[in-house]
Amino acid sequence: MSDKDKMGIDRREFLLNGAALAGATALGMLPSGLALAQSARVRVGLMLPYTGTYAQLGVAITNGLKLAIQENGNKLGGREVEYFTVDDESDPAKAPENANKLVQRDKVDVLVGTVHSGVAMGMVKVARESGTLLIIPNAGADAATGPLCAPNIFRTSFTNWQPSYPMGKVLADRGMKNVVTMAWKYGAGEEAINGFKEGFTKAGGKIVKELWLPFPNVEFQPLLTEIASLKPDAVFVFFAGGGAAKLIKDWQAAGLKGKIPLFGSGFLTDGVLDAVGDAAEGMETTLHYADSLDIPKDKSFRLAYAKTFKLQPDVYAVQGYDAGQLLVLGAKAVNGDFGKKNEIIAAMEKAVIDSPRGKWTMSKAHNPVQDIYLRKVVGKENRYVSVAHKALADPARGCKMG
């Protein structure tokens, strides 16, 4: 009996503690509300992955963006900047909620994000409904600047179609007729393969077979066996991160390297060269960025980035940096008055971004019109070879803007 009495007290204590906890949570909610009233800062919301598989990309994009704004005296249109960050965990199920955290709770002037396409689709949804300015620094979902394009949505990276399309012509020009494609069965994979297919068949090539792997499965062996028996002129793939690293190594171990050439959009060999050793040597990919580009802006950017963050920049850092540059430019046009949304949008549409990847402009659908480079793996570099396609614009199918 006394035990039960004791529990009774504990329970009351818990209720008190519970109230305290609720209070603390309420306090946690307050600062952002208060801050809004007192600060005249520009509120920049970063919704990026800071945990999980894409955490590294989230950090690179954040660094790039902050560097661009730092170079502008840490100001946007003359106003100080305040950053609000949300870890999107690359979880699309939580995407609209996380975007609302920044839009409604933190009242940000501009939303920047993200890496994962599914999450970006959730952000696009929120941006279209709230009218908040959205800058996408990576996610390549074609729809964001296609059927779902909107005046307040910009992208500083690529569409999934974009880096793959030029490789079609590159292969056809080398006299390759029969090509097998392989990718993860998900949005980005399908769009990338479609891009390549369009470019390759237009140039007279034929896709012998499309191979798919359930995302994010990395057991390539059955498909490599199939490729070996099909003996195509070349194979074009779309993989990234850990999956890409494993494919490159498996390819070599299966003895296919040197017999059937492997091509891909540049994500295949970006950020994995340390992990794969010499297995990637000589591989060619297409992307909107490359190492050893002979562009002065690239050299100064790399120097500044390395100095500030003690890290080497990558394509993701460049995309973040350009998102920052785009913001600087838009804010400048209105002297930091983010209420003048139409004027900011007009300025951003006309922007010529002096990017480390080379100068680029905005398409009518708000996606970069940019050079796509052919690169070759030499040592630990994705070295620039040539321009695979000059000033390539995404076809933006389904976009009714502009």
Added chain:
Amino acid sequence: MDISFILIQLLNGLQYGLLLFLVASGLTLVFGIMGIINLAHGSFYMVGAYLAFSLSAMTGSLLLAVLLGVVLSVVLGIVLERLLFRHLYQRDHLYQVLLTYGLILVFEELRSIIWGDDVHGVAIPALLNFSLPLTDTLSYPVYRLAISGVCLALALGMYVLIQKTRLGMMIRAGASNREMVQSLGINIKLIYTLVFALGVALAAFAGMIAAPVSSVFPNMGAQVLIICFVVVVIGGIGSVRGALLAAILIGMADTFGKVLVPEFAGMTIYVLMALVLLWRPEGLFKRA
């Protein structure tokens, strides 16, 4: 599809299945003998892979790294068992689920703090770094075959340990009746600690020897976790034999699913599991 193509695919399925068995064996042991549902099993696999990465960079040898790594993971297992799992044996399975879910979060974040979020590679030992030509275009990496050999040896070793040794007898007795074993004067607590540490070590060992082919990357544990559970359940919980057979079945289903029904390749192993369990609701083998 000619005959050699099918034979090579069979080899692929077998080889993948054996690798799955390696990862799942620790799970079925801990699951079957201690009745612990360990969601963090994938995390131990990940820890193993990252240990292989760090230790092989330090020592310059994968073999040394594996030896050191196994010792470290046994220690990790003992610590976790004493600190956490020991308190949950008498409780409903669901608390183990809750606890190990928490552990996943903790391990993933610690991984990020200690090792960062990069993709890393581990070199294949020079001795095994070559391939056997199978057809004019395709070769088979010897390291993969070596893994298969290790898996088979391990399966045999586990079988002997559990079925033929005194320790195995105590373990089996402890699994079926904890109190009775205790009253016979056997230190059941010690046995449980040992079994748990063995389970952790097996998962970590799998991560270590798979690291050179799988690469080392964030969230790699989550990817193997579910498939390991599928293997354990199809095989029959606690049955090492069953896990071996189930792993090979899954390896085959995955391999031929990708080749024959690429549109639905993601579903094949789950369809297989559903079918097996509808046919035999307690898996292929009941507890061995």
Added chain:
Amino acid sequence: MQQSTRALTLTLAAAALLLLAFPFAESKFYTQLLSKIMIMAIFAMSLDLLVGYTGLISLGHAAFFGLAGYAVALMTPQYEAPDLWTSLPAAVGLCAAFALVTGFLVLRTSGVYFIMVTLAFAQMLFFLFHDTKLGGGSDGIYIYIKPEIRLGETSLLNLDDARHFYYFVWIMMIAVYGFLRTVLRSTFGHALLGIKTNEHRMRALGFATFRYKLAAYVLSGALAGLAGYLAALQFGFVNPEILSWHQSGAVLMMVILGGMGTLFGPVIGAFAFVLLQEMFSNQAVLGAFAKHWQLLMGAAVILVALYLPGGLAGLLARPGRKKAIEADDG
């Protein structure tokens, strides 16, 4: 003892009323956040019917949640709002039907095997939506316009309005709670508890236990469908991730964290799970350490598993109350 039960009831009622007043005091974001938590609470209660009352642990409950979400998204014409009166029953009915069909199969197994077969069916559905173009593939699909109920010219209920939506969800949550409470106090509910405690004995007593379990499974699936329907409407965005095993795992965590076998436990669990994560990942609270929110969340979950056997509800409920009920009926 009587007193503490009443105190508990009063506390819960007060909390429910407090929730009612919330949208007037706080921002739109928190109104939406609480709406989402209440949706998860419905989801968790539906799972508790299986886990806490029938002894069936499902790791595939998100299948129903996601199926209802996809149902409403696919039923909605692109430039029109879905009709509440047809789409809600259709989505919930679809989930009930799916539960009936799969229930016949999965209920042949028990224990850990049941956990895994439910997972298997959920995964099949996940890959169906993820790998095919049926529902927009891995990028998901939108619901552009939300339902509205009008009486002549005046809008009675416009779910596009965050407050309207909030109250709609609040009513649903209370209704589900009331409904399940009634069900569980009926002979049917007692039979379920009996099955949980000792199925063999129930069968010996002449209960057709399979039918009872199937009915519970269908009911649970339908209510999870209700939650999924609401979730899809709230943000107008459906993605395969909403029926992934992470989602099934998360709702199971809410049930255990809150305390299974008590209807209010899962509700508390839903609030605690989401609010804890909010707090740990909020920079205003934890500064730079918010980046490591997973560490704190993991530690909190471990502590609950070790030291709060009854979940959070165990702190509130009278100890032994659950056992007493089981003893009565067993």
